Amino acid sequence: MISKPNEHVIILGGGVAGLATGLELIRRGRRVTVIEKGERVGGLARTLVYGDFRFDIGGHRFHSHKPEIIAWIKELMGADLLRVPRISHIYLQNKFVDYPLRFPNALSIFSPPQAARILASYGAAALRRRLNGRKKDVSFEDWVVHRFGRAMFDVFFGPYTEKVWGISCQELSADWAAQRISLPSLTEAVKRAIAPGAEPPSTIISHFWYPRAGFGMIPDRMSEEIERLGGRVLTSASVAALEPRSDGGWRVHVQERDGVQRLTGDRVISSIPLHYLLAALPPESGAADIARRFSLSYRDMVLLFLALKIPRVSEDSWTYFPQTELLCGRTHEPRNWSAEMAPEGRTSLAAEVFTSRGEATWEMSDEQLVARAVREFEEIGFLPPHSLMDAWVLRVPYAYPVYYIGYAEKVRRVREFLDAAFPDLHLVGRTGSFRYMNSDGVIEDALALTDYLTGTRHEYVDVSKDYKVD
Ligand SMILES: Cc1cc2nc3c(=O)[nH]c(=O)nc-3n(C[C@H](O)[C@H](O)[C@H](O)COP(=O)(O)OP(=O)(O)OC[C@H]3O[C@@H](n4cnc5c(N)ncnc54)[C@H](O)[C@@H]3O)c2cc1C
Structure with missing residues (x-):
């Protein structure tokens, strides 16, 4: 052996x-x-070069707890490794808010009745967990609802996760949530909100390494x-x-x-x-x-690489778009990671479309994909009109193992x-x-x-x- x-x-x-x-x-x-x-x-970790622009497949930062x-x-x-600040936002309720969600910032984007519903459902979930003890969660939906309540699942976790994976959250294993979700609990968040200066949770990293x-x-x-x-x-x-x-x-x-x-x-x-x-x-x-x-499924994705005539879109490392009606699920702006990724005075976006071979979005032509993404980004105010200079499309099979x-x-x-x-x-x-x-x-x-x-x-x-x- x-x-x-x-x-x-x-x-x-x-x-x-x-x-x-x-x-x-x-x-x-x-x-x-x-x-x-x-x-x-x-x-999956290669960098592609188009003219003066360089793109990763979805923005790869290096971080390890070890x-x-x-x-x-x-x-x-x-010396080729840079230290880069991590700044991410999520587009929710027509606003860009900090991501991972931080409270009370996150609650403030909801109307008072919605915010009250989220808190009440979180409280009920916490109480149920206390009374019923720790039951083993089978699905992703179980995992989230038991920890965050049904309202938070309906507003955020459910739609985004189904957009990423293309399957119902009842079919997705709880393992994925346990490995991936590092949100602070509402109680911790509220404690931090009323005790300014408290340390952020160690699970939210503030910087990462990048070549x-x-x-x-x-x-x-x-x-x-x-x-x-x-x-x-x-x-x-x-x-x-x-x-x-x-x-x-x-x-x-x-x-x-x-x-x-x-x-x-x-x-x-x-x-x-x-x-x-x-x-x-x-x-x-x-x-x-x-x-x-014992066949296993992988999720594919389509990457839209957009070269832009403007110097900057946002300060973000990543920006998340959970809405199912929007084509792209996440973007990153390579220039914010390293100035070498785009020429002087220009920037770019890499926009991820979560899809799989055979799905309608996988089959769309490159021109249709780019036109739809740019139109939607302009409509929600993420991109200024007429900023697109050039675009390339990459289809990536086997991007994620599906749990x-x-x-x-x-x-x-x-x-x-x-x-x-x-x-x-x-x-x-x-x-x-x-x-x-x-x-x-x-x-x-x-x-x-x-x-x-x-x-x-x-x-x-x-x-x-x-x-x-x-
Ligand atoms: C959108 C996205 C964002 C990500 N973000 C991050 C991040 O921020 N930070 C991070 O650390 N990681 C990130 N990752 C994960 C990271 O890309 C992977 O963990 C890593 O690249 C996996 O490496 P691998 O060698 O296991 O697999 P792969 O990269 O899939 O390598 C497998 C290789 O096998 C080759 N191959 C396939 N079939 C054959 C064949 N028949 N013969 C010969 N060769 C073959 C393929 O071409 C490929 O090069 C991200 C991944 C994705 C998809």
């Missing part, structure tokens, strides 16, 4: 997970080949380091089939532009979508059957099958192991896997269990 020094490890996928794992393994004396389908490395992960990234990036020329500098640097240390990173190279060799190890069939290359390796680590991996394994191993029985109720059991069954059938095949990262983690969690996972494989730790620690995105 444990990897031998100098063994050849083939890594499927050149996103943050594949590259961080490759880099740590090569630093610890293994030979590494990374196979990436895209023309460039980085996956000092060792911050130290790891600082060591990699050196000066876009988040994609991080995977690019990892890839350069792997090559500098003698490893290989193949791009425009897609894994077509994985063949276990009878004498141990693997033969990996890689589709490149000019034909199929066969690589031999001692161990395979996968960070590609799970069903691609299962489809690449020999069907007689049972992989095809497992893929059919449908029951997903955890499916993931467990898939892993159980892979562990039993292929002990020298491992999963890593967000896309590859179907775990909702940001890049810091993905790097932590890569370190946990390499620690285990190189014998630094006796067992593999699933970092996603305690992972919190905030």
Whole structure:
């Protein structure tokens, strides 16, 4: 099970997970080949360049609660990391208010009867929790209603979450809320409101790290380091089939532009979508059957990159639009993260449309998507008229693993099958192991896997269990 020094490890996928794992393994004396389908490395964390403008796929900030992960990234990036203030607003009740919601600022945007209803329903939920004890929440809706009350769910959590995921909050697992929602309770908020000067909750971070020329500098640097240390990173190279060799190890069939290359390796680590991996394994191993029985869904998205003739839209890192009638769910303004992201005197917006392949918004033409987004932003006063200079559209499949109720059991069954059938095949990262983690969690996972494989730790620690995105 444990990897031998100098063994050849083939890594499927050149996103943050594949590259961080490759880099740590090569630093610890293994030979590494990374196979990436895209023309460039980085996956969801890459930065795209259009003319003088640079865009991430949805604005990636770096943050971790673990000092060792911050130290790891600082060591990699050196002086290229900037410290950026986090300022976000949400468009609610025709106003832009602080996000995450802060009280009483947040309550003040509602009419007095609405505010009273929110407080009363919060009070009733708190009382019910006290009387009934801690029941296990199954769905996202249960989780929120038990903590915040029905009125807050109806006004905010319900519509936004259904817009992001495209499914009802009763189908979405409570795991997602537990990992993601770091709102202070109303009681804490009210306490803070009447005790000015109280510290903000530690869960709301005020600054984050960001590479000066876009988040994609991080995977690019990892890839350069792997090559500098003698490893290989193949791009425009897609894994077509994985063949276990009878004498141990693997033969990996890689589709490149000019034909199929066969690589031999001692161990395979996968960070590609799970069903691609299962489809690449020999069907007689049972992989095809497992893929059919325990299929998992990923949410896709469309990114609209808008170059603007104006110097600034807002001071925000992110701006949220929960309304289902508005096309975009969230924007970020890259210039507010680093001045290198847009030319002098100009700014830009990256606007996220949450959708999936086959949905109406996925099928709309690029021109229709841009025209509708810009019209809506102008109508609500977010963009001044005639500020658009140019636009590009990017469709991004496999953007988010969807935590449908029951997903955890499916993931467990898939892993159980892979562990039993292929002990020298491992999963890593967000896309590859179907775990909702940001890049810091993905790097932590890569370190946990390499620690285990190189014998630094006796067992593999699933970092996603305690992972919190905030
Ligand atoms: C909109 C959005 C906003 C985000 N914001 C943040 C943020 O602010 N901060 C943060 O830290 N994280 C953020 N994240 C999360 C972050 O992008 C991920 O945690 C991280 O990039 C996942 O890396 P990964 O390597 O696990 O997966 P991926 O990036 O999906 O990498 C998988 C790679 O496998 C490749 N691949 C697929 N199929 C094949 C094949 N057959 N053969 C070879 N290669 C293949 C893909 O091309 C891809 O490069 C955000 C994500 C999204 C979608």
